[in-house]
Amino acid sequence: MSTDTAAAILAELNAGAMTSEELARSMLDRAEANKRLNVFVHLDGDRVLDQAKAVDAKRRSGAKLGPLAGVPVAIKDVLCVQGEPTTCGSRMLKTFKPPYDATAIERLKAADAVLFGKTNMDEFAMGSSTENSAYGPTLNPWDEERVPGGSSGGSAAAVAADLTPVSLGTDTGGSIRQPAAVCGVVGLKPTYGRVSRYGLIAFASSLDQIGPFAHDLADAALLLSVISGHDPKDSTSVNSPVPNYLAGLDTPPESLRIGIVREFFGEGLDPEVEAATREAIRIYEKAGATIKDISLPTSKYGIPAYYIVAPAECSSNLARYDGTIYGHRAEDFSPVYPGEENLPPLVRMMMASRAEGFGAEVKRRIMLGTFALSAGYADQYYNQALKVRRKIRDDFDSAFKEVDVLIGPTSPTPAFKFGERTANPLAMYLSDIYTITANLAGIPGLSIPCGLTESKLPIGLQLLAPAFAEDRLLRTARVFERATDWHLKRAGVG
Amino acid sequence: MSLTPEDVAKVALLARLRVSPEELAMFTGQLNAIVDHVAQLQELDTTSVEPLAHGIEVRNVFRDDKEGEALTREAALSNAPKRNRDSFLVPAVLE
Secondary structure, three states: OOOOOHHHHHHHHOOOOOOHHHHHHHHHHHHHHOHHOOOOEOOOHHHHHHHHHHHEEEHHHHHHHOOOOOOEEEOOOEEOOOOOOOOOOOOOOOOOOOOOHHHHHHHHHHHOOOOEEEEOOHHOOOOOOOOOOOOOOOOOOOOOOEEEEEEEHHHHHHHHOOOOEEEEEEEEEOOOHHHHHOOOOOOEEOOOOOOOOOEEEOOOOOOOEEEEEEEOOOHHHHHHHHHHHOOOOOOOOOOOOOOOOOOOOOOOOOOOOOEEHHHHHHHOOOOOOOHHHHHHHHHHHHHHOOEEEEEHHHHHHHHHHHHHHHHHHHHHHHHOOHHHHHHHHOOOOOOOOOOHHOOOOOHHHOOOOOOOOHHHHHHHHHHHHHHHHHOOHHHHHHHHHHHHHHHHHHHHHHHHHHHOOOEOOOOOOOOOOOHHHHOOOHHHHHHOOOHHHHHHOOOOOOEEEEEEEOOOOOOEEEEEEOOOOOHHHHHHHHHHHOOOHHHHOOOOOO | OOOOHHHHHHHHHHHHOOOOOOHHHHHHHHHHHHHHHHHHHOOOOOOOOOOOOOOOOOOOOOOOOOOOOOHHHHHHOOOOOOOOOOEEEOOOOOO
């Protein structure tokens, strides 16, 4: 393939150098040839070709085309696509076919994009490696012995391996930015409320956001413009105008005051990641940025606050999977363990269905959340976590009075090996130490490739901006992208 | 604080999760490690701090109480694990 970005594909299609169908066929071949990466949970070639042919017909008819006409977009399997399997990486939803489209999917369709398969993920978006998928892990295209990050590992790997030029993921505590960093692509988590969550299978409703993966900022900006905007079906979606992020991308920011978060350079930061981040800061200095040392004193409580708030919301959201309306139901729910014989059959059915349908990490978080909300503990854990959450947001509010954006590493380490962190849930949780506070505060964050380790593993630079300043975030990142060529590096997947 | 296997079994029942004795032992250890980690939240003085449930403040949204489009009965039932022509089927609720 000569084209690996949406912009390049659109140029070829518009010039008549190829058709959407030709492109779709070659990409389906490429997906088949790279099946070992386990990027897709579900990829229906006929459906892909039908959409591509429809775009070609529309193009021939002379009708006005949408901004993504003919561009293949891979979709994280957490987003509902009408009539297509949507598993959320879980056995629980193995046979689930949503009766409606997520709003982000409706918007992609309206933009004439070609939906190109559903990508692998940690079960119910809980994890940082895709190892929690019920359908096996996705391999990192840069090193197939390593994880692609998570939970949107399949969507990050799809772009990194050039299986699609762009994709959609979701980010609840870092699930777009961390896999983007360790797969060497751009990943953007928008402000909470920027993109409708309607049809996004809920994990933690006050934290979840949908966002784009791409090779470069232009493609990320294009995709973000398409999916953003108010939706009456999501009462938390915000009714404020959506700028044309792509059109403004090359306009340098009016002000370039960059804060370096002191707490993001502490213990546990890989020396090669630190060196690449420091080099990125030097590049900004050369570009005329004012660099300022910033402290976010409450950020060290980000992981503990998150691991109360997110499991609490998850325990409530996932209560709906009880084997009655949709999802897995156990065939046999007769009593097995002591005490079960006293439970009514309906309760045993629910308990057995959930035990069979959910994997260990989901069960852990449901139990943790149930505990944190249970009588006698809610004040000590849940309410205290919500107060800490406000302090975390206050830290950001103060920081953004002094600087325009904050910069630091996205992930403390490059991609780790399979199995390295699965035995110890806490070690896995620490993968999100630099990303998690943005979700608690609701602000947008972006990861951009900023280097490779000696063993050729990608490193990501994280930029954070105030709520609804995606425009500033992209334009500030563009200053770095223009000065470097990290966004042009490829994993070299055949 | 420390969670006993009995505490975890109670939480599992509340959460409607059947756990085997082996799982109970594993989850008890893991949940205690996590609860120990989150206990550091208590270090912070949060007197007079208001809890924050959403990073971006959300307001209640009203709409006109008008009938809109709804799923058809068949679409609503299409993913049912067990059903008849027009209902979801579950084990007996009342003895």
